Amino acid sequence: xxxxxxxxxxxxxxxxxxxxxxxxxxxxxxxxxxxxxxxxxxxxxxxxxxxxxxxxxxxxxxxxxxxxxxxxxxxxxxxxxxxxxxxxxxxxxxxxxxxxxxxxxxx
Amino acid sequence: xxxxxxxxxxxxxxxxxxxxxxxxxxxxxxxxxxxxxxxxxxxxxxxxxxxxxxxxxxxxxxxxxxxxxxxxxxxxxxxxxxxxxxxxxxxxxxxxxxxxxxxxxxxxxxxxxxxxxxxxxxxx
Numbered sequence: 001x002x003x004x005x006x007x008x009x010x011x012x013x014x015x016x017x018x019x020x021x022x023x024x025x026x027x028x029x030x031x032x033x034x035x036x037x038x039x040x041x042x043x044x045x046x047x048x049x050x051x052x053x054x055x056x057x058x059x060x061x062x063x064x065x066x067x068x069x070x071x072x073x074x075x076x077x078x079x080x081x082x083x084x085x086x087x088x089x090x091x092x093x094x095x096x097x098x099x100x101x102x103x104x105x106x107x
Numbered sequence: 108x109x110x111x112x113x114x115x116x117x118x119x120x121x122x123x124x125x126x127x128x129x130x131x132x133x134x135x136x137x138x139x140x141x142x143x144x145x146x147x148x149x150x151x152x153x154x155x156x157x158x159x160x161x162x163x164x165x166x167x168x169x170x171x172x173x174x175x176x177x178x179x180x181x182x183x184x185x186x187x188x189x190x191x192x193x194x195x196x197x198x199x200x201x202x203x204x205x206x207x208x209x210x211x212x213x214x215x216x217x218x219x220x221x222x223x224x225x226x227x228x229x230x231x
Binding site: 001031032034036042043044045046049050053055087089091094095096097098099100101 | 153154155156167169170171203205207213214215216217218219221222223224
């Protein structure tokens with residue numbers, strides 16, 4: 001199985017901050033990497049697919065980059081509604097696996 | 108707009124079989140662009156893919172659960188189902204059904220949409 005490791009596990013930030021979350025795969029996955037946002041009591045919501053393609057309806061302050069084993073999710077200016085947990089997921093090979101999550105909290 | 112809704116018992120006894128159904132609305136479960144799957148999340152923990160099924164009936168399971176999992180599809184009802192046998196307290200989780208999009212013009216794939224999730228507790 002491909003292991004996905006996110007860092008940090010949690011972070012505190014203020015509204016307006018630039019936030020970066022990192023995801024590392026245990027082997028090369030090309031650009032087969034997706035990002036999801038999950039708020040408490042809700043299902044995950046797709047933000048980014050194919051490492052950098054923004055899902056329709058997702059604000060442009062979200063962006064993704066990377067290829068191979070190292071990937072980044074960036075929120076350019078954190079908004080109140082962005083406080084949530086973020087997960088990366090590899091779609092390179094089955095079994096599909098997720099990172100452990102990064103919780104973004106209010107500073 | 109495609110929507111998914113899970114249904115099934117919220118409480119299952121240890122050693123018994125967990126059974127859930129996902130109803131697809133707003134589109135056909137026989138779409139060639141989707142695999143239909145189950146993902147679970149233990150309380151306070153991360154996400155684990157359980158398995159997926161294509162409308163033709165082809166199934167793909169997580170090896171960690173394969174011996175206990177059966178996923179089936181009923182195209183006449185636009186539903187697919189999960190059975191997890193011999194459950195233990197470790198199987199207590201929110202269970203989500205989700206569509207795995209596999210666009211014809213792309214090699215990339217992703218989970219979207221998701222159902223709202225249903226909490227299944229394993230307890231005597």
